[in-house]
Amino acid sequence: MLEMTYAQAINAALREEMQRDGKVYILGEDVGVFGGCFGVTAGLIDQFGPQRVLDTPISETAIIGSAVGAAAAGLRPVPEIMFMDFMAVCLDEFFNQAAKMRYMFGGKARVPVTLRTVCGAGVGAAAQHSQSLEAWFTHMPGVKVVMPSTPADAKGLLVASIRDDNPVIFIEHKVLYVLSGPVPEGEYSIPLGKADIKRPGGDVTIVATSMMVHNALAAAQTLAGEGVEAEVVDPRTLSPLDKDTILESVAKTGRLVVVHEAVKNSGFGGEIAAMVAEEGFDYLDAPIKRVGAPFTPVPFSPHLEAAYIPDENKIITAVKEIM
Amino acid sequence: MALTKEEMLVMYRKMLLIREFEETVANMFSQGQIPGFVHLYVGEEAVAVGVCSNLGEQDYIASTHRGHGHGIARGASVDKMMAEIFGKVDGYCKGKGGSMHIADVELGFLGANGIVGAGLPLAAGAAFANKYLNNNGVAVCFFGDGASNRATFHEALNLASIWKLPVIFVCENNMYGISMCQERHQNITDVADRSTAYGIPGLTVDGNDLMAVYEAAAEAVKRARAGEGPTLIECKTYRHRGHFEGDACVYRSEDELNRWKMKCPIKRFGDRLLEMGLAGRDELDKIKEQVKEQIESALEFARRSPLPDVSELTKDVYCD
Ligand SMILES: Cc1ncc(C[n+]2csc(CCOP(=O)(O)OP(=O)(O)O)c2C)c(N)n1
Ligand SMILES: [Mg+2]
Numbered sequence: 001m002l003e004m005t006y007a008q009a010i011n012a013a014l015r016e017e018m019q020r021d022g023k024v025y026i027l028g029e030d031v032g033v034f035g036g037c038f039g040v041t042a043g044l045i046d047q048f049g050p051q052r053v054l055d056t057p058i059s060e061t062a063i064i065g066s067a068v069g070a071a072a073a074g075l076r077p078v079p080e081i082m083f084m085d086f087m088a089v090c091l092d093e094f095f096n097q098a099a100k101m102r103y104m105f106g107g108k109a110r111v112p113v114t115l116r117t118v119c120g121a122g123v124g125a126a127a128q129h130s131q132s133l134e135a136w137f138t139h140m141p142g143v144k145v146v147m148p149s150t151p152a153d154a155k156g157l158l159v160a161s162i163r164d165d166n167p168v169i170f171i172e173h174k175v176l177y178v179l180s181g182p183v184p185e186g187e188y189s190i191p192l193g194k195a196d197i198k199r200p201g202g203d204v205t206i207v208a209t210s211m212m213v214h215n216a217l218a219a220a221q222t223l224a225g226e227g228v229e230a231e232v233v234d235p236r237t238l239s240p241l242d243k244d245t246i247l248e249s250v251a252k253t254g255r256l257v258v259v260h261e262a263v264k265n266s267g268f269g270g271e272i273a274a275m276v277a278e279e280g281f282d283y284l285d286a287p288i289k290r291v292g293a294p295f296t297p298v299p300f301s302p303h304l305e306a307a308y309i310p311d312e313n314k315i316i317t318a319v320k321e322i323m
Numbered sequence: 324m325a326l327t328k329e330e331m332l333v334m335y336r337k338m339l340l341i342r343e344f345e346e347t348v349a350n351m352f353s354q355g356q357i358p359g360f361v362h363l364y365v366g367e368e369a370v371a372v373g374v375c376s377n378l379g380e381q382d383y384i385a386s387t388h389r390g391h392g393h394g395i396a397r398g399a400s401v402d403k404m405m406a407e408i409f410g411k412v413d414g415y416c417k418g419k420g421g422s423m424h425i426a427d428v429e430l431g432f433l434g435a436n437g438i439v440g441a442g443l444p445l446a447a448g449a450a451f452a453n454k455y456l457n458n459n460g461v462a463v464c465f466f467g468d469g470a471s472n473r474a475t476f477h478e479a480l481n482l483a484s485i486w487k488l489p490v491i492f493v494c495e496n497n498m499y500g501i502s503m504c505q506e507r508h509q510n511i512t513d514v515a516d517r518s519t520a521y522g523i524p525g526l527t528v529d530g531n532d533l534m535a536v537y538e539a540a541a542e543a544v545k546r547a548r549a550g551e552g553p554t555l556i557e558c559k560t561y562r563h564r565g566h567f568e569g570d571a572c573v574y575r576s577e578d579e580l581n582r583w584k585m586k587c588p589i590k591r592f593g594d595r596l597l598e599m600g601l602a603g604r605d606e607l608d609k610i611k612e613q614v615k616e617q618i619e620s621a622l623e624f625a626r627r628s629p630l631p632d633v634s635e636l637t638k639d640v641y642c643d
Contacts, residue, residue: 033574034502057472057508058439058500089438089473124358124410126421128437296640300421301410302358303630 001182007040009151009183010116010172013158014041014078016187018048021076024162027054027063028080028116037082038118038177060086064093064115068167071113072101078162081117083129084171087136098167099142113168114161119147120173120211120261121309127297130305132210132262137169138239138271144168144192145239149213151181153236156190164192173211195242197249201229204255204319207246207272208232212259212310219315228323238268246272247280254285257318259310264292286322291315326537328601334376334533335596336610338368338589341392343618344401345564348391348408348422351622352568357408361422364392366531366563369588370495371396373536374463374556377544381460383431383449385442388423389495389562390435393465397432399425401617402624411628418631419639439500440473442466443492447483450490450547461489461547463540469500471514480555484521489547491540494557495530501566502574515557523553530558531588534595560588 004012018024025048026041032055035042045053056063060081067077081087087094094115101109121130137145144166148154154172161168198213199220208216213234220230231249235242250256256276258269269290276288291310299305326334345363352361364371367389375384375396386393394404399415407414408422415425426434433449436442446464453460470476471494483490494514498505505512518525524546528535536558543554561583565572572580596602 029500030502032502037501055503055507057503058469059472059474061474086438089475124421125360126423126437127419128423129360294637296637297419299419299631299636300359300416300424301418301631303410304419304633304636307633307636 002185003180004151004183005177006151006154006172006179007038007177009155010040010158011042011044013155014044015047017159017162018044018052023074024076024078025052025054026078026080027056027067029056029058029082031055031080036080038174040177041080060090061093064090065097067113067115068093068098068101068111071111072109076112076162078114078116081115084117084119084133085128085131087117087133094143094167094169095140099140103142110165111167112165114158114170115168116170116172118172118174120175121298121305122175122211124300124302124305126300130298132260134171134209134238135262135266135268138268142167143239144237145171146192146237147171147210148236149176149210149234151179152183153190153196155183156188157192157236159189160192163189168192171210175211190236192237193240193242194237195233195235195245197231197245198234199230199232201231201253203229203253204231204257204323205246205249205253206230206232206257206259206315206319207235208259209235209238209268210261212261215310215312216259216315218312219319222312222316223319228319230319241275243275243279246276247283250276250280251283254283255322256284257289257291257315257322259291259315261309262292263295264290265295267292289318289322291318330376331596331601332610334372335592335607336614337372337396338533338592339611339614340401340617341368341371341395342589343614344391344395344404344621347618347622349564349568358410359421361408361568362389362566363562363564363568364389366583366587367495367497367560368392369533369536369592370493370530370558370560371465373533374491374493374540376537377540378431378461378463380431381453381458383433383446383453383460383462385433385446385449385462385464386435387442387465387467387470388435388437388439389467390425391422394425394427394432394435397430399427399430399432401621405621405625406628409625409628410630411625412631412635413624413628417635419635440466440470440475443475443479444482446490446492447479447488450483450488451486454489459548461491461544463491463493465493465495467500468494468496468498468505468514469503469508471517472509480517480521480523480553483553484523487550487552489550490553491543491547492553492555493540494555495560496557497560497562499562499566499575504574513557515555518555523555525555525557527557527559530560531586531591533588533592
């Protein structure tokens with residue numbers, strides 16, 4: 001095992017895939033010499049040159065639209081949108097073009113775009129630079145949605161995303177970039193649509209995504225001290241969703257808490273809860289609980305922001321309510 | 324209409340106020356006292372002050388992520404701005420917005436903005452409202468050279484041109500969008516050239532020359548109030564600091580920075596006032612001292628203000 005940060009793991013996946021396949025290229029704002037706003041693409045321009053690492057103007061519609069066109073014409077673009085919040089200015093290119101092209105064309109097109117972007121609060125970046133908008137994309141047939149929580153997952157899932165022939169949105173979390181962890185040596189990929197049990201336990205299932213996996217693990221640790229063994233399931237890919245792993249876990253524990261950083265209203269947690277209610281109702285010994293952010297934009301003041309983000313205590317409270 | 328000595332000294336004071344405000348924010352940021360991202364306006368003061376000095380009560384401005392200067396030039400309270408940047412309850416947005424979202428709608432300040440290029444259609448809309456209400460008001464949008472590559476720039480200019488909206492689009496061409504120099508992000512040197520495509524007047528001025536900016540804006544505002552439609556004004560300028568605080572600026576040279584520092588708009592205007600005999604050195608020094616005191620007290624205000632109560636988290640999402 002190697003030890004690297006989440007940002008380094010993503011960088012390594014990009015480097016390896018660009019080495020392996022000459023059709024893979026990167027485009028985005030400040031991804032070249034600047035190395036990306038969070039340093040994720042650092043050094044890639046030195047190795048692959050400006051033909052394959054393209055600094056773009058501030059033109060998100062052209063970044064995504066051109067990537068979709070290039071993908072349909074045989075390339076494998078990996079565009080970066082600096083903050084997920086900016087997806088709002090180029091949604092058509094992803095939603096009405098990339099997502100639907102294959103279906104509309106009767107299965108005759110492939111759009112292998114891997115759109116990398118970054119979500120998440122926690123750095124005082126306020127309402128237009130902190131959102132978790134994954135539910136917009138899980139509502140889009142034709143798009144795969146990936147949200148890695150560890151360096152090892154980030155690397156393996158990005159490799160799989162780039163090799164996938166479908167449009168993928170790969171959602172990184174800005175607070176996780178500095179997280180360090182073990183990463184397998186050599187080439188590997190993690191299949192899309194496969195959840196991971198981050199901590200086994202028999203008393204309650206906590207399904208958590210992205211940054212919230214870490215808060216759920218912290219909560220599980222505290223709960224273990226009180227005699228409650230929580231199983232923490234990280235779906236890793238939200239669309240397609242690994243229902244089986246979640247249902248098997250709930251079959252074992254009989255209890256489910258779903259946690260995400262996005263606002264709770266119409267969040268992806270509702271989808272997981274509904275899926276379990278539909279397909280695993282008989283396993284449940286208690287009502288399902290959802291933990292998410294309140295229905296507000298992300299506040300600036302660190303003090304309010306801390307109250308906004310679902311933390312360990314809110315997860316523990318939700319678990320205790322159904323124990 | 325020639326400016327009076329008093330008006331010129333007010334403009335000088337405003338530029339200094341922006342400079343002092345920004346340097347204080349930089350200082351506080353480096354001490355870890357300010358969270359989040361801050362983008363400072365040091366070096367570009369003549370643009371905001373030159374343009375906003377032409378505005379009256381009915382007028383609106385829309386700003387950018389680099390918005391502190393626009394707010395101060397429009398007459399916003401430095402106390403409330405500083406408190407906002409510190410995330411305190413007495414800030415303009417009760418601490419909910421921070422540096423990138425400072426706004427005072429009653430003052431005609433439609434806010435800083437975290438989305439590059441978002442202000443252009445907003446300003447067109449404010450101009451539309453003024454025209455609709457027939458109140459003789461105009462709207463100004465500040466935006467960067469980088470923003471001129473966004474779809475919103477093109478759509479807003481086109482819309483404003485066909486509807487003859489009383490709006491002034493002010494491009495602050497500081498030659499970079501983060502790390503991208505203008506030469507790499509667009510195939511033209513003068514953003515004002517783009518006005519041709521929309522059949523509106525476009526002009527390029529020295530953005531570090533307060534009087535040049537003032538006069539160009541005066542003409543554009545006059546045109547807008549007369550119902551003759553929008554103008555695009557490009558102000559060539561430079562940011563002395565990084566894109567955001569903490570930016571190592573690997574994409575530009577120390578040399579280039581120093582050359583621009585020599586063209587400091589505040590020093591330049593101060594020298595002009597001295598040359599024209601409109602002020603003595605002691606008078607300018609006194610203004611500087613007063614500005615320093617004003618910013619010190621803004622800092623005090625911000626420090627003393629409490630953090631917002633947690634109950635604020637879920638308030639203000641909707642109107643009651
Ligand atoms: C739609 C959108 N894309 C990208 C960004 C990230 N970003 C923030 S400021 C900036 C550069 C803006 O350059 P310019 O318009 O020239 O303004 P300047 O910073 O030079 O004042 C970028 C790319 C953003 N905030 N919004
Ligand atoms: Mg610029």
